[in-house]
Amino acid sequence: MKTPLLTAALLAAVLALTGCGPGGAQDTPPAWSQDPVLVGAGDIATTGKGDSATAALLDEIGGTVFTLGDNAYDSGTAKQFAKLYGPTWGRHKSRTRPVPGNHDYRTAGAAAYYDYFGAAAGPPGLGYYSFDLGTWHIVSLNSNVDMTPGSKQERWLRADLAASGRRCTLAYWHHPLFTSGANHAPDTATLPLYQALYDSGAEVVVAGHNHQYERFAPMDPAGNLDQARGLRTFVVGTGGGGLYQFGTIQPNSEVRDNTTFGVIAFTLHADGYEWRFVPQRGKTFTDSGTGACH
Template identity: 70%
Template sequence: MTLTAVAITVAVLTHAPNASAATVTFTPVADTYVDNSSTGTNFGTSGQLGVDNSEVKRTFLKFTVSGLTSPVTAATLRIHVDDVSGAQSSNGGTYRAMTNTSWSETAVTWNVQPAIDGVTLGSLGAVSRNTWYQINVDALITGNGTYSIGVTSSSSDGADFDSRETGGTAPQLIVTTGAAPSPSASPTSSPAPGDPVLVGAGDIADSGSNDTRTAALLDGIAGTVFTVGDNVYPNGTASDFASFYEPTWGRHKARTRPAPGNHDYNTSGATGYYSYFGASAGPSGRGYYSYDLGNWHVVSLNSEVSTSAGSAQEQWLRADLAASSKPCTFAYWHKPRFTSGSNHAPNTAIGPLVQALYDFNADVVVAGHNHQYERFAPMNPSGGLDTARGIRHFVAGMGGAGAYSFGTIQPNSEARNTGTAGVLKFTLHANGYNWQFVPVAGQTYSDSGSGSCH
């Protein structure tokens, strides 16, 4: 790589309110179930919603959708399993539209129940306790209005779901409206046709709704998706990936090049992570690998295994960088070398990897771990300002998990935000790059700029 001066321009973008999709989450205005063994009993205030065929239990959900100003482009029902018989139920029910939207949850009993008479929306197979599942309900939700969904099962191996009375695990109707997001390019440099895009974040999928909203951003951004660890909460199990990551960021799995985080390693050996991503995560159990995008060499590293000088990873990184013929280098991993976050301090253990990247004139590093966004000026491995050949560091832990606060602001921190979920988009030019923080619909924080390769 040749060594040249770095030219940096920073601009803040304002997004046109109608340019991107909006995602809104609704909870039921009514939900209940009926049981043929208690024909006169009303279960409207129960914390559970039963689905079974022996005893026969049927569930009813009602949502009022309001405030939409653009056409509906997608609708998803999310439900949370409270209890099953044994480790798993073989059947989570069949979900159908209903024409009756006037029923009251405190009046419905087995003897007095609305008909489940509409089109079939979808079905669930085996379900597990304390797990989220989702059903595509595009065929039902067409705009503002009130909608009813009935759930039945042909299996005697039933399941109980959480009702609206439970609060945080109540059913959710997630509605997306408007055109797909199309973030505008930074005004400092326009992408040339064919310039690759690298877009992503870390600290992503849990039982909340922000991961759904950041996944909706990816729907409208072409390119390679990166993750900077803690892909799924709480423990990186196969079940966590199936319940939380797969329904959201999972639809972009085929174009995703991930990095692992400490929550992924809460499962021994991060076996859930490596099994889910397969070859896209590099050699199983190692967690570091590289690939090329246009004029860029991209390195995904693993902050959860040894990063010391002389470690297998550090030696691999130096050999990998020495072998690259690309003029620009981009690296990412989970635990940040530099951060102003209050929950996790700057990670000095990752220093030998930063030193190796600096020695080979790398340009950009992205990490996560603290659930917020932060951008630093180009720095040397000790954190000193270095506009000649320093690496620009980003913290992009705003992929969906709950936000963290800032503590002591570190030297050379140029931009910060917490509480805005989003993704970080890089357009990789032949000899430079643009970055852009893209917020989820309804939030306004933006940060963008450009830099040159060394």
């Protein structure tokens, strides 16, 4: 495996090759620092070329890798993890913090997923956990199990957020609450998780499931624009599975693309964050911007 290069160098090279992208991308890269980087995508390992293309991006990007579920198609079996995920994103297993998707649960209890990732996937059968990265609190949630108010996961999340003590929080899971994808409608079952994060003053939510890239403006749990307290939501189902079409464009959707595999990289500063969508080599779409912690 290649030694990851500095993220700043990669992102500067990406912009030099692609020029500015829509939705806030700039002609020159922002001042990326040595602060922690969190990079990933969802809907990943297939027999196609998309997963190899995104794994090649990870070869060049340092930091902590996250997945957004549907890690090994089509059914998350031990063989599919070994044959499909292992040779691509599996090169970065030692620095990966995953979440499961519905395809991982096509194997009973997502057993192969938990066996493959081990302790990094959180407690088997639960699949939710948290960790700190620099000054940020990162929460990995499981949208395949009970999320109702008062459920074990929702109560754990509220307690975890209350105990964090960190100013800035990013959460990720598989099924998006907000999405304009044609294949999968917004998953309202995830609303209690979003509500808990909103109540605690979190900043960012990232999901997959729809195989495309979409960025939303900061919103409250009802989907209303909320620049003061809202969470900025990303759908990044661009890890390698076949790309999907968009349907009805939802309110506050700011940027969309369904032609490009790629990963999203967050640089986590003490009082804010920067994001950049890094496309597969040869593609021109990118998206970038900044946000402040509440």
